Amino acid sequence: MKRGVVFSKAAAAAALCGLGMAGAAEAAHRHLASQAGEALRSNQAAETALASAIGGLAAFGDSERASLRARVDRFRDGLGGGDSWSRLSRQFGERWAAEARPRERKSAYSIQTGSFYLNKPSLGDWPSIVDAVGAAEVLPGVEILAVEMRSSGDRDRRSLDLVKVAVAIHAHLAADQP
Amino acid sequence: MNPRIAILLGRTVWSRDDDGWKAAAYPSGPSREPIARLAEILGSGPARRTVALFEPESLSHQFLETPKVDRAAFASLARVRREHPVVEAEDLGWGIEPPESTAGGAYATLLHAEFTPGLVQVREACAEARCPLVGAWSAYTALAATAPRRAGRGARLALLVTSGYAAVAAIAGSRRWFRSWSGPRSERDLKAVFAALGDAEGTGALAPEALSRAPAITAVVAEEPERMLPGWAELRESGRVDAVLGLDDLAAAAARMPARHPANLVEAFPCPQNLDPVLSGVALSGLVLSLGLGSLIMGDRSRLGSQEAQHRLRSGGLEAQLAHLHANQQEMLRLQAEVPEGFGQLPLEMKAALIRLAAALPDSLTLSSFSVGIDRTFAFEALVVGRGFDAQGARQELERCGFRPGKDQGWTFEPSQGHLRVQGRIEEARP
Numbered sequence: 001m002k003r004g005v006v007f008s009k010a011a012a013a014a015a016l017c018g019l020g021m022a023g024a025a026e027a028a029h030r031h032l033a034s035q036a037g038e039a040l041r042s043n044q045a046a047e048t049a050l051a052s053a054i055g056g057l058a059a060f061g062d063s064e065r066a067s068l069r070a071r072v073d074r075f076r077d078g079l080g081g082g083d084s085w086s087r088l089s090r091q092f093g094e095r096w097a098a099e100a101r102p103r104e105r106k107s108a109y110s111i112q113t114g115s116f117y118l119n120k121p122s123l124g125d126w127p128s129i130v131d132a133v134g135a136a137e138v139l140p141g142v143e144i145l146a147v148e149m150r151s152s153g154d155r156d157r158r159s160l161d162l163v164k165v166a167v168a169i170h171a172h173l174a175a176d177q178p
Numbered sequence: 179m180n181p182r183i184a185i186l187l188g189r190t191v192w193s194r195d196d197d198g199w200k201a202a203a204y205p206s207g208p209s210r211e212p213i214a215r216l217a218e219i220l221g222s223g224p225a226r227r228t229v230a231l232f233e234p235e236s237l238s239h240q241f242l243e244t245p246k247v248d249r250a251a252f253a254s255l256a257r258v259r260r261e262h263p264v265v266e267a268e269d270l271g272w273g274i275e276p277p278e279s280t281a282g283g284a285y286a287t288l289l290h291a292e293f294t295p296g297l298v299q300v301r302e303a304c305a306e307a308r309c310p311l312v313g314a315w316s317a318y319t320a321l322a323a324t325a326p327r328r329a330g331r332g333a334r335l336a337l338l339v340t341s342g343y344a345a346v347a348a349i350a351g352s353r354r355w356f357r358s359w360s361g362p363r364s365e366r367d368l369k370a371v372f373a374a375l376g377d378a379e380g381t382g383a384l385a386p387e388a389l390s391r392a393p394a395i396t397a398v399v400a401e402e403p404e405r406m407l408p409g410w411a412e413l414r415e416s417g418r419v420d421a422v423l424g425l426d427d428l429a430a431a432a433a434r435m436p437a438r439h440p441a442n443l444v445e446a447f448p449c450p451q452n453l454d455p456v457l458s459g460v461a462l463s464g465l466v467l468s469l470g471l472g473s474l475i476m477g478d479r480s481r482l483g484s485q486e487a488q489h490r491l492r493s494g495g496l497e498a499q500l501a502h503l504h505a506n507q508q509e510m511l512r513l514q515a516e517v518p519e520g521f522g523q524l525p526l527e528m529k530a531a532l533i534r535l536a537a538a539l540p541d542s543l544t545l546s547s548f549s550v551g552i553d554r555t556f557a558f559e560a561l562v563v564g565r566g567f568d569a570q571g572a573r574q575e576l577e578r579c580g581f582r583p584g585k586d587q588g589w590t591f592e593p594s595q596g597h598l599r600v601q602g603r604i605e606e607a608r609p
């Protein structure tokens with residue numbers, strides 16, 4: 001016949017101790033699991049942000065840089081010198097009137113635009129006009145921006161009114177130094 | 179560790195020391211000294227479990243029919259509660275022998291019960307001394323426990339003889355009983371003992387035909403049986419006594435009895451539920467759980483560390499890649515500032531374009547104006563000056579030479595005026 005309960009202090013203390021240890025271990029386990037989950041989320045977010053930033057800079061890859069370097073090298077190699085305008089004028093010849101604009105300084109080069117007008121053109125000048133354009137565009141730093149021609153008259157009698165060649169000369173900055 | 183055990187037989191208390199069993203006899207009367215002495219013996223010494231062979235004068239042994247039930251069911255039977263109110267008392271020890279079938283086919287048991295409270299005092303004294311009394315057995319139960327190893331089926335008697343106490347028990351057979359004699363034995367008592375053993379003459383020797391029917395006897399004796407039981411020698415010589423045991427055997431049998439045996443007299447008392455096993459189990463479970471969780475924590479820490487290391491490795495690589503791209507970006511921005519916008523595309527060879535245009539135009543057209551830009555745009559106006567101008571053929575030839583008219587207002591030909599206006603983009607010439 002059982003009535004009431006009895007227990008020893010040592011057993012009670014051991015049970016409490018065991019429960020306390022188990023509780024503490026469970027709490028530590030939960031805390032660590034939570035910490036691991038938090039760290040995982042945080043790490044994933046950081047890696048995603050880095051990957052996104054890398055994706056945003058995709059246009060600056062090594063191949064793009066190499067391509068740009070080559071382009072810049074090609075540009076530098078093609079720059080003209082300080083006497084490019086006068087050389088170009090000589091190339092067009094005395095029949096061409098030059099109209100130069102002021103030279104503009106850029107960060108790594110200078111640019112000078114201008115136009116050449118053929119004085120008193122005639123239909124028979126066409127081959128020489130084509131040759132002049134061809135000779136000009138191979139000079140270092142010279143770029144033919146546009147070629148323009150206008151004529152007038154009727155179907156039977158035509159006359160050339162305007163032959164204009166617009167140019168731009170890219171030159172080394174050193175060429176501008178006094 | 180074996181329990182501490184003491185024996186109360188009638189008014190004699192037996193305790194054992196290194197020299198053997200010692201008896202303390204008390205005079206007959208209402209004195210409770212034997213009970214107090216038994217409690218004193220059991221409660222002395224270091225804390226340990228105790229067992230009592232408890233056979234005071236006030237213990238009754240009643241044969242009664244009962245269903246084959248356990249102790250709790252037996253105590254709940256209405257007839258038993260009505261005829262034997264001891265089963266409901268909380269201060270009287272009682273117990274029953276396992277019910278066994280009788281000659282009539284019914285089941286019967288032997289109820290051992292105190293008339294007056296005594297065992298409860300022993301139990302309380304033991305509990306105070308931190309020596310819990312786990313078993314208290316009547317002499318009958320202890321005698322019966324000594325017999326099974328030797329007994330076959332059929333009737334069997336047990337004889338217990340000590341100084342100041344004698345008992346005979348029918349421990350097997352269709353009807354079980356127990357009779358005892360306490361105090362100095364008279365001639366009449368001796369005759370009664372032998373009568374109980376089946377010897378009405380009291381000589382200890384039976385006639386051959388009676389001897390063959392007489393049940394075997396297991397004897398438990400202390401000290402000198404010849405002196406305590408005149409006729410003992412003749413009884414031994416009769417061959418009925420097949421085993422002679424001592425108090426050590428009786429005590430050992432009592433100590434071996436499981437506490438849940440229905441004859442345990444202590445089970446009659448309400449006792450508090452001992453929570454120590456439960457608490458120990460909780461403590462052990464907590465420890466095991468802690469160890470398990472500890473190993474999980476170690477695993478968690480290791481996994482967390484590995485995760486962190488992998489993250490550092492990956493993010494380090496990504497950061498290096500990002501830094502490299504930033505450096506590229508800086509350099510490319512600087513390089514881009516060094517070249518004009520749009521530089522680098524395949525330059526238009528202006529001379530070649532002029533030659534191609536001249537070749538593409540049919541002789542029936544004469545240009546009135548044209549312009550060609552470095553941005554690969556072109557525009558011209560022309561007049562039809564000859565016969566047989568094929569506008570569609572002229573357009574196809576222009577496109578073949580790379581001069582592709584624009585989709586909107588790119589090709590405008592007015593046949594009535596013979597006026598053609600074309601504007602568009604210069605592309606690569608087709609072969």
